[in-house]
Amino acid sequence: MAKAKASQAAAESAAGQAGAIDGIPQPKLDWAGRSNQWGTRVKPNAYGLRLGDLNVGIYGEIPDQWQDQTRNPRGAIPRKGVPPLGFAIRDKSDLWAESSGDLYEEAIQRRWAPATDIPWNTLKPLNEGLERAICQVSTELCQYANCDVETITSWQHQMAYGYHEVKQFLATASFDAARQFEAFRKRALSNGGGLGLEGPGQVNRMILESRGGWTEAVTYLFLMRGTFTMTMLRYLERYAHNDAERALYRYTLQDKARQMTYGLEHLQYSIAHQDDMALIMQQLLFIGDRVWAREMKDHVLMEALCVVFAGGISDAGTTGYAIYRQMMGDFMNSYVDTCEWLGVKRQPEMMPNSMTQYLKVN
Amino acid sequence: MASVFPSEDWFNEVRSVFNSDDSYRGAGGGSCECRSAMKIGRRVFLLNFEGIECAPVVEADKGALADVDFYLDMPLADWQAMVKDIAANGGASLHYTLNTLDLDRAEGLSHSVHEDQFREDLFFRYNQTFQFFFDASARIKTSFG
Amino acid sequence: MVKGPYIGYILGDLNYRREPGMSEAVDLATVEIELKLDWMNRQGEWQTHAKPGKSGLTLADIQIGSYGETPEISDNMTGRPRGAQARPGSFRIGNYSVRTKNEIWLENASFLYEEALQRQWSSATDVPWHTIEPLPDDIEEAQCELATFLTEVEFVAGDVPARWISETTPDYFEPRNVLLAQVMDEARHMDVFRKRALANGGGLMQATGGTAGVVGSIDLARDFTEMSSRLHISGEGAVLTIFRMGELMAYNDAEKAIYRLCAQDEARHVAFGVMHMRYMSEEAPDRHEEIECYLDEAERQILAGSQNPAGNQTASSEALAILLGGGVAHYDEGFRKLMAIRRRQLVEYMKRVKSAGFGKRFENGRSQVKEMMAVSAA
Numbered sequence: 001m002a003k004a005k006a007s008q009a010a011a012e013s014a015a016g017q018a019g020a021i022d023g024i025p026q027p028k029l030d031w032a033g034r035s036n037q038w039g040t041r042v043k044p045n046a047y048g049l050r051l052g053d054l055n056v057g058i059y060g061e062i063p064d065q066w067q068d069q070t071r072n073p074r075g076a077i078p079r080k081g082v083p084p085l086g087f088a089i090r091d092k093s094d095l096w097a098e099s100s101g102d103l104y105e106e107a108i109q110r111r112w113a114p115a116t117d118i119p120w121n122t123l124k125p126l127n128e129g130l131e132r133a134i135c136q137v138s139t140e141l142c143q144y145a146n147c148d149v150e151t152i153t154s155w156q157h158q159m160a161y162g163y164h165e166v167k168q169f170l171a172t173a174s175f176d177a178a179r180q181f182e183a184f185r186k187r188a189l190s191n192g193g194g195l196g197l198e199g200p201g202q203v204n205r206m207i208l209e210s211r212g213g214w215t216e217a218v219t220y221l222f223l224m225r226g227t228f229t230m231t232m233l234r235y236l237e238r239y240a241h242n243d244a245e246r247a248l249y250r251y252t253l254q255d256k257a258r259q260m261t262y263g264l265e266h267l268q269y270s271i272a273h274q275d276d277m278a279l280i281m282q283q284l285l286f287i288g289d290r291v292w293a294r295e296m297k298d299h300v301l302m303e304a305l306c307v308v309f310a311g312g313i314s315d316a317g318t319t320g321y322a323i324y325r326q327m328m329g330d331f332m333n334s335y336v337d338t339c340e341w342l343g344v345k346r347q348p349e350m351m352p353n354s355m356t357q358y359l360k361v362n
Numbered sequence: 363m364a365s366v367f368p369s370e371d372w373f374n375e376v377r378s379v380f381n382s383d384d385s386y387r388g389a390g391g392g393s394c395e396c397r398s399a400m401k402i403g404r405r406v407f408l409l410n411f412e413g414i415e416c417a418p419v420v421e422a423d424k425g426a427l428a429d430v431d432f433y434l435d436m437p438l439a440d441w442q443a444m445v446k447d448i449a450a451n452g453g454a455s456l457h458y459t460l461n462t463l464d465l466d467r468a469e470g471l472s473h474s475v476h477e478d479q480f481r482e483d484l485f486f487r488y489n490q491t492f493q494f495f496f497d498a499s500a501r502i503k504t505s506f507g
Numbered sequence: 508m509v510k511g512p513y514i515g516y517i518l519g520d521l522n523y524r525r526e527p528g529m530s531e532a533v534d535l536a537t538v539e540i541e542l543k544l545d546w547m548n549r550q551g552e553w554q555t556h557a558k559p560g561k562s563g564l565t566l567a568d569i570q571i572g573s574y575g576e577t578p579e580i581s582d583n584m585t586g587r588p589r590g591a592q593a594r595p596g597s598f599r600i601g602n603y604s605v606r607t608k609n610e611i612w613l614e615n616a617s618f619l620y621e622e623a624l625q626r627q628w629s630s631a632t633d634v635p636w637h638t639i640e641p642l643p644d645d646i647e648e649a650q651c652e653l654a655t656f657l658t659e660v661e662f663v664a665g666d667v668p669a670r671w672i673s674e675t676t677p678d679y680f681e682p683r684n685v686l687l688a689q690v691m692d693e694a695r696h697m698d699v700f701r702k703r704a705l706a707n708g709g710g711l712m713q714a715t716g717g718t719a720g721v722v723g724s725i726d727l728a729r730d731f732t733e734m735s736s737r738l739h740i741s742g743e744g745a746v747l748t749i750f751r752m753g754e755l756m757a758y759n760d761a762e763k764a765i766y767r768l769c770a771q772d773e774a775r776h777v778a779f780g781v782m783h784m785r786y787m788s789e790e791a792p793d794r795h796e797e798i799e800c801y802l803d804e805a806e807r808q809i810l811a812g813s814q815n816p817a818g819n820q821t822a823s824s825e826a827l828a829i830l831l832g833g834g835v836a837h838y839d840e841g842f843r844k845l846m847a848i849r850r851r852q853l854v855e856y857m858k859r860v861k862s863a864g865f866g867k868r869f870e871n872g873r874s875q876v877k878e879m880m881a882v883s884a885a
Contacts, residue, residue: 048631082716115563479858
């Protein structure tokens, strides 16, 4: 234990001076001088003073397992005899991604507010079919965001404090999701339309029911749903009908990309540090693909996207559908490429035809 | 030409600086919905924030204090000391920030007539906005008539 | 930063990666489908024209028609956005324990959420870290003790609300979004005090263990209002005072900014608690006595306990007295200031509880707070 310089002198000084005044208790100062590492002086740099900059000396030692069941900050001296809080996730391989601290700072730097950062005044009346389609897509994106909120917040409190960077990053991710929920609700209610029909919810249920651990939740929430949402947002941005929507999709896309970076890096870390994690993920995705395929058979979202991409109903079944297929091709290629990059085998014969059909598009 | 502190002109000149500088809307500043008053000796100035802007400041009588969420009250000399400190340092120095003045004075700085702490808490909730506002006074010329 | 086939996201770069890119040449209309479009007749209330006001397009602006109607009891088990058309075949995904409006509601949630979004700040760049200069050893050590305590306790208010968010129906998304903003705020608080501890030649010290999961703690509340009374009213009300003291006793502009900005966030969280309790008081008089019991417990365990560093003789209160006095040699002076501020803290607490509709407890002898004030004044 490093002794803080002040402690001895402080104790002596206090003993000599305090307590001499009536009614003022003498300080015990039993806390003084108790530090695992004193003399730390982290300086700000061109990016300010970031969370990751603090990982110096023992403060940057991030163990593979964190046994402490209290809220002891990493690097502080734990107090003995504190009743445990029962954190379920205490293995680094179950939540870690090296970039968590940087992504946390980035989320703060790149904050935005739907109320004031979206040029709502650029919304103009659209043809009714198009407005209904945009409102339907907005409704489903709201519901995706709701799933993000409920999934992330149900895991956050189970994570041990030794990995505070991840806890802090996930605080930004759930806040992003709240903003996405808010932003798409605002879009649906601001141009003469309203909310649409709720989604089928099968994939949402699968994500929320990831009982096997946070890594399983990340597999479904980010690798599968996240890849799809990102692809969809990119196409929506490309085929947006006004500046407000363009900004809306662009901002949410940035947020989603940040979450994807955490998610995929965590999966990579987990696979590298757990013997059979790649095989587990392969099994999870085998199951997940079929749930996904069942949900995608629902025509509502597909038709709404076709109408949005075509700018109305008249060309939705031709031009709109062609763009939709293009989007699904991009999604499937990204999904399969990412799985392969992670080392999770995804032969087409393992996947439902309704998914692999799109692999041929691009 | 220097504006006399305190006066409507002085507050409104500061208000112009505050409203025209986007940097006051970040860094913990930003949207603020609050009705406050500055009681400077016996004089009262109403300082209302609506969204990201400060509304025109008007002088009022003491009765107006009943309508505000909170008011900041100091003798004229103490207000002048604060404004001089801000002018000399380009912003409040360690001993002249609003919160410090509130806690460092036996009688406090922030008060209300209604005694509703929820409304009084707006002084804390929007503290950075009020600090930015008074710090903006460093960018105008002040005289103390 | 990880590099992969999909991610390629570069810190600080505005652009998300476009590879694998979207095809520029779409093969149009080689396949044609007939759309059913039946869903166009199964949507929520139509003809909604929310318009932005002076503060942009806020949540308050979209409380239009049925979209502004919040059910007293939510039967939404599928996670659909409030006002969307229900789909009979949709899966029940919600494991919501908070499905009654008065359990979580407050009148100004939309406003607090928008305020939280607008008033975010960055501990990396909005704190003038360069103004920190070496301090006398006893002062630095006291700052680090306090920073360690705050690093430890701040994310209680992140972990616990998060758990409740996951159990709250999206029909009450307005308060849920405020709580999500709070989780974000608390992450920043945890981070900024860690930064302070490691930025000026000191380090983290010993944890207090004051946030243990013992009966009566914030962690173990079994009801949202119980949790909120402990967390928002008692706990964060006390921490708000600490932050205000921190601003008072700051030794440089960096510390001034840290404590001032944290106090703003904390005041917003306290406002949530006061307004929720006020709503509960007005809408659920049958739960009045129950809430009084929570306040009894909160006053005993938080105001008088080790989570309140302004209380006597905790490590954090000693550190505060050293900082307020200007060093160990002036401990007595600091202690007097601490007691004066503690009295104000208790006055503010009482006024908040009154504002929330539970002021009688201070007149009928139920509350112990006045006794606490007498002790601190002695």
